[in-house]
Amino acid sequence: MFVGHEFLAFALAGLGATRLGGDERASLWLGAVAALAALLPDLDVVYAVATYAAAVAGGTPLGWEAFWGVANGVHRVVTHPLPVGVVGTLVFGATVVAVRRGRGTNSNLARPTDSTGPNDVEPPSPIARRHSSIPAVAGVAVAVVAAITLLATFYTTDGGAATLVAAAFLLVVGVVGALAGRRTTAAFAGDRTSLSSTALTAAAGVGFLTHPFGDVFLAAPPPLLSPFGPPLLTERIVLATDPTLNLLGVLFAEVATVWAGVAVFSRVTADRLGGVRLRGAVDARAALGVGYAPAAFLLPRPTIADAHVLGFTIVPLAIVVALWAGRSARARLQRADAEATATADRSAPARVDAAYVSVVVGLTTLTLAGVAYGAAYLLL
Known part of the structure; x- marks a missing residue:
């Protein structure tokens, strides 16, 4: 099930972009961003492997059942819940906006730019630039507040280890968001259409928020509302009795x-x-x-x-x-x-x-x- 997350996210984001009028390049980029976001929650398997290695050093036997017996206690518990996906989406979008504002880029999804050249386009006034930056600053502020709230709640309910894993995950998401902002800006430089920060954030949200539902067939499903609420599913979905x-x-x-x-x-x-x-x-x-x-x-x-x-x-x-x-x-x-x-x-x-x-x-x-x-x- 490690592979299906990415393909499903790509399919949803790519098809959605096409249906909304995106061209081939935009649809492929948005699908790729969604697939990458769908991959990130499973990076916590690194923490699960480290935990299992420590358990083996303490006498736990080697084997698949032993590994998953230890890993299921840490894998999917912190990075997969829907609140974490929502905050991850906000952090991703905030870093995309921050990188683009820093580079002086204001991209819009599939909106044509003036083809007559930069000399024929009147530059925005300082007042217009100031007003256009208000939503960007507000978005970054919301992401910061959401991240702090999430980490504080994890610390209260699950302790320091879960908080560190969540913080590391959000840090990785932020780095990936910054890279996505830079790469898409460079990829669409000079084109008549470009990818907006909103479109990239929505694509990332598709990846983050669909990921946990792909894990309901294997082992214990992730706690979908953690750390703010009780688990919605406590047993995996069984497709056949055999x-x-x-x-x-x-x-x-x-x-x-x-x-x-x-x-x-x-x-x-x-x-x-x-x-x-x-x-x-x-x-x-x-x-x-x-x-x-x-x-x-x-x-x-x-x-x-x-x-x-x-x-x-x-x-x-x-x-x-x-x-x-x-x-x-x-x-x-x-x-x-x-x-x-x-x-x-x-x-x-x-x-x-x-x-x-x-x-x-x-x-x-x-x-x-x-x-x-x-x-x-x-x-x-």
């Missing part, structure tokens, strides 16, 4: 979110990738995924507690097939480009197209492998 079928259900939920992200990417980029679309990127090699069916008879029956039995076998199969298909696609696209343009060096677009083909073929292989395994398991 533990192996339940794990397969989680796998298909994860695969569905990845497919959603890939489908939105394909829609946003349209024919940019050499005319390679989602349906056309599927390769016959993906049928090798059906060959995973005998694993249902040969491997121990995997459950949530030992999901690595499934993950460490089915995913490598998909990766091998994906790399094989991508290599063939790159060679084929290079030959086609060379024949069409009489230029032998077209490796850069070929690499991009081949990477897209690799992802689609690998995902198709994984999907077919999961279906084949499930069918074989039901026949046992």
Whole structure:
């Protein structure tokens, strides 16, 4: 479930930007920002690993069950709750605004700039600049107050360790927000359209606020209202009474979110990738995924507690097939480009197209492998 968060956030933000009139570049950037924000809450796994290492030094045995027994007490507890996501969104937006104000940038989502040149545009008056800075200053102030309130509440309810983890998380979010502000400003410099700070903040919010709902199928769900309220969910959602079928259900939920992200990417980029679309990127090699069916008879029956039995076998199969298909696609696209343009060096677009083909073929292989395994398991 570490991967599904990012693809779901990308799909929602990218598709939303497209529906609101954003062009291809804006939709891709906003989708990427949402995906990055969806990744950040899982950085607390570093703290979980450190906690487990300390537990092992104290006599805790090595193993997946032992690791998650310790990690579940710290992983997802601080960084995943919705109030933390809201404050993280505010901090992200505040740092974007601060960086842009410091660089003298005032970006607006998809609003055309004057194409006649800077000499034909009357600069804003000092009064106009002062009035335009009021919302920015207010936003930064709200983010600071929200962050202080959150950390103080964590200290009161959960102690110093949780407070330090929350503070480190918000610090990382602020750094990422500053980088996003700089990179998007540079990426859209000179263009007729640009990304507003509001749009970037909304995209980050999509990532932060959708993340915890992807964890309701594994182990204990995150305390959604912490540290301000009681947990809304105390038990994970079970998709099937049979533990192996339940794990397969989680796998298909994860695969569905990845497919959603890939489908939105394909829609946003349209024919940019050499005319390679989602349906056309599927390769016959993906049928090798059906060959995973005998694993249902040969491997121990995997459950949530030992999901690595499934993950460490089915995913490598998909990766091998994906790399094989991508290599063939790159060679084929290079030959086609060379024949069409009489230029032998077209490796850069070929690499991009081949990477897209690799992802689609690998995902198709994984999907077919999961279906084949499930069918074989039901026949046992």
